[in-house]
Amino acid sequence: MADSLQGTLDLLILKTLQLGPNHGFGITLHIQTASQGLLNVEEGSLYPALHRLERDKLVKAEWKTTGNRRRARVYTLTAAGRKRLGEAEESWTSLAKGVGRLLRYV
Amino acid sequence: MKNWFRRRDRSQEIHEEVERHLAMRAELNCAAGMSPDEARTGARRQFGNAALIEEDVRGVRGFPWLESLAQDARYALRGFARSPVFTATAILTIALGIGASTAVFSLVDRILFRPLPYPQADRLVSIGIVAPSVDKSEFVFADAYVQMRARQTPFSQITTFGFINDCDLSEQNAVRLRCAMVESTFLPTFGIQPALGRNFTHAEDQPNASKVALLSYSFWKNRFGGDTGVVGRSISVDGQPTNIVGVLPRDFELFNLSPIDLLIPEAINEARPGNGRVFRAFGRLRPGVGVEQARAAMEPLFEEQRRTVPPQFRKELRLVIRPLRDRQIGDMRLASWTLFAAVLVVLLIASANVANLMLARSASRRREWTIRAAIGAGRWRLARQVLTESVLLASIGAVAGCGLAWLLLRFFAAAAPHGIMRLDQASLDGRVLLFAIALALASGVLFGLAPALDTPAASMAAGRTVVSSRGLLRHVLIAAQIAASLILLAGAGLLLRSLWNLEKVPLGMDTERTVAAQFVIGRGYDELAFFTRLEARLQSLPGSPVYAISDNIPPYGGFRGRPFFVLNVEGRPPFPEGTGGMVGWRYVTPGYFAAMGIPMVRGRAFTEEERNAQEMPIVLSRELAHRLFPESDALGRHILSTDKGAWHTVVGVAGDVINVGLERRPEPEYYELRKNFPDVTYANRQPGVGWRGASVIVRSPLSTESMSRNLRGILAELDPAVPVTVQTLQERASTLTVTPRFDALLLGGFAGVGLLLAAIGIYGVIAFLVGQRTREVGVRIALGATPTAVTRMFLSHAAGWTLAGIVVGLAGSLAVTQLLAGMLFQVNARDPWSLAVAPALLLAVALTAAWLPARRAARIDPVRTLREE
Secondary structure (H helix, E strand, O other): OHHHHHHHHHHHHHHHHHOOOEEHHHHHHHHHHHOOOOOOOOHHHHHHHHHHHHHOOOEEEEEEEOOOOOEEEEEEEOHHHHHHHHHHHHHHHHHHHHHHHHHHOO | OHHHHHHHHHHHHHHHHHHHHHHHHHHHHHHOOOOHHHHHHHHHHHHOOHHHHHHHHHHHOOOHHHHHHHHHHHHHHHHHHHOHHHHHHHHHHHHHHHHHHHHHHHHHHHHHHOOOOOOOHHHEEEEEEEOOOOOOOOEEEHHHHHHHHHHOOOEEEEEEEEEEEEEEEOOOOOEEEEEEEEOOOHHHHHOOOOOEEOOOOOHHHOOOOOEEEEEOHHHHHHHHOOOHHHOOOEEEEOOEEEEEEEEOOOOOOOOOOOOOOEEEEOOOOOOOOOOOOEEEEEEEEOOOOOHHHHHHHHHHHHHHHHHOOOHHHHOOOEEEEEEHHHHHHOOHHHHHHHHHHHHHHHHHHHHHHHHHHHHHHHHHOHHHHHHHHHOOOOHHHHHHHHHHHHHHHHHHHHHHHHHHHHHHHHHHHHHOOOOOOOOOOOOOOHHHHHHHHHHHHHHHHHHHHHHHOOOHHHHHHHOOOHHHHHHHHHHHHHHHHHHHHHHHHHHHHHHHHHHHHHHHOOOOOOOOOEEEEEEEOOOOOOHHHHHHHHHHHHHOOOOOOEEEEEOOOOOOOOOEEEEHHHOOEOOOOOOOOOOOOEEEEEEEOOOHHHHHOOOEEEEOOOOOHHHOOOOEEEEEEHHHHHHHOOOOOOOOOEEOOOOOOOOEEEEEEEOOOOOOOOOOOOOOEEEEEOOOOOOHHHHOOOOOOOOOEEEEEEEOOOOHHHHHHHHHHHHHHHOOOOOOEEEEHHHHHHHHHHHHHHHHHHHHHHHHHHHHHHHHHHHHHHHHHHHHOHHHHHHHHHOOOOHHHHHHHHHHHHHHHHHHHHHHHHHHHHHHHHHHHHHOOOOOOOOHHHHHHHHHHHHHHHHHHHHHHHHHHHOOOHHHHHHHO
């Protein structure tokens, strides 16, 4: 249970990267916009999470020059990351379903 | 190390990534209409504490503890730089402890711990019988050995060693060599493979086989330049063609560490019944067989042997089977352990001192600790900081200590050139350095533990006042130091008393102004003619000195021996065969007693006239005269008949001379006269060196240097190839006490260092107390306490803890000095003097050390301290 909640940030990151490679700032922006401002990722948690994912080989990172000739560390989903994303989505859905049922139960 | 650099790169990378993030955010803010400044501050504000986040990101990777360890170390180093006096004192103290320990370890490691250079050396044992009056070490007779070899079961292999003799390489550039005679099974039993060629075979190890030899590695290098074609070549040894079959490996080491040049077959004559040749025997235990089992298995064989010796002799004999190392180190074991233990105690005292220093320092850092604890440093984190500091101190101390150890080793080598086994091999190699590192870590943790457990987080959690507990700890440390110093002092006192007693033992001769030269002439000489020529030269020496020639001289080294029972007395029935042990004898010229300064107790010395006469005069030592003629006068009596029935006549009785070490009463001796012609004694030359080995003794009012020079000159003139050892008798006698002197010197040194450290410790604690109680003392003085009363207050405080330490130390000394008994000579291990002087000295030093700061307390100005309130 606690694991699932802590894994939420990982899930958000992996899901964002499914759309394509992105850098940390881009990921923050995407999560904010996609959730229409409901989810606000703190940088203090984002970067440790990104590096943890990289350490676990779920994403890989390299320095790239972005559109307007700026260098940034860009993260890409790996095959293992894709697999993990599938599992995480599934477990999140069941968690959400479970929590939903519990809340509806009066 | 590589990892370390990669981590630095990664830190850089993380930092850059964060910076990029901030830049992008700022850009976005700009686009939203903020000024560039506002945009940047906004970005930072939103991001939060960038440094902290970077730290967290770094923490994801690898070894966060390593990172923070480096941080701790940096912090500790900055702290050391801020308090240089504390740092220098601590490092010096610990360097002293680790340096001395490392030096002594490098010495005793070779003796006690390092495996001997043979495969499975722990399976090797020395086997033999011991007869106290014959030889200190176990030996076997040839015939008994041959039987034993055929019937023994506990050993996979046994072998013999037949002693080392001088031999001559009799070719061009002739040199004197050391030839070791061994059985063909010697190398295989010890597990030694020749570096080149092969071992000699059983067939080559027979009395009439053609001669073969193996070369030592250094002899091969020096004489043959390491030529691999040397195997199969023939050399001439003592005039006999000898075939080189192999070369010994470079690290070859004889069990008794003697250097050798050639290894030759000992060729036991197995056919000869009752062959009484003496050997040293060694065996390799079968797997699973212990020394005790081997002894039990050999006992029946030994019992058979014992039945063949005369009954009076029997009970003296003992079967000995012991590990090779035991045989090798003999009585060095106790001394080695003693020095090693003593130096570790010094290290403990040093550690206690540093612990006390650190406790004092942590008292002055109390505020800093409290702040760190208040802003969230955990107890473990603070304790780790203290431990990092202590281990760091110990490590720096260990580096300095290794330098000190190197110096100490050189000092040891100078203090005891030949007295200490394997001293020449001792060096600071990897194994010793590992030991130093282990010591540094152990002592670092040891002296860091007390202050580490005493961090404010701990005490705040416990909710108690810190000062009292720390005060108690410091005093307990002091008492422990006192106790340990006392044990060292008591031990050193005993060894010094013992040494004093040894130095006082009368040698029985006068060693002043006398020089002796020892040599063995080559086989090619007519020995009688050589010594006649030598005497002619000695006569013409300047300063008309007293001179003599003997085959050997006291106070140590071998002398010829005969069984006591052959000394029959005219008119008495012969002694039963095999009784009375051994009697020593020497073969001397008339000047011997005068040159050696041995007094004649009765009668006279030999005369020159007697050297040409057929009569056989003899001089007895006082001990022997007493044993042969307990109630009557020995002078004029006839003893020791020859095969032809001629008797020796006793013409004099000489004083006893030390001949088997200072610790033992002199063995009985007699003297025979060197004649000017080959008489019975001369003809009865013994195997081995025969009469070729000799000592020349010269006593003269001239300086010993010029006498040595003259003596060398004469011998070089007669034969420049003969190696000669020239020593003054004083030098020769002083080697008897080299080892006890070395032991006493070292233990005394350690005790002195321990005492000094304990004194510094007491000084520190009392000074600290005085500082802490300044205000209280000010009030006391204001209320009328006299300076004497104040001083006494601190002194009695110090005296209390010192006495506590002394009581513990005395109990410890009584227990520990008992173990030293084997090293003591004419001193009881519970010698009341040593046990009384040591505490008195310690108390005096402790009170002086306490008095210095206490006196300062008495001078406190109450007005000033109270004004500071």
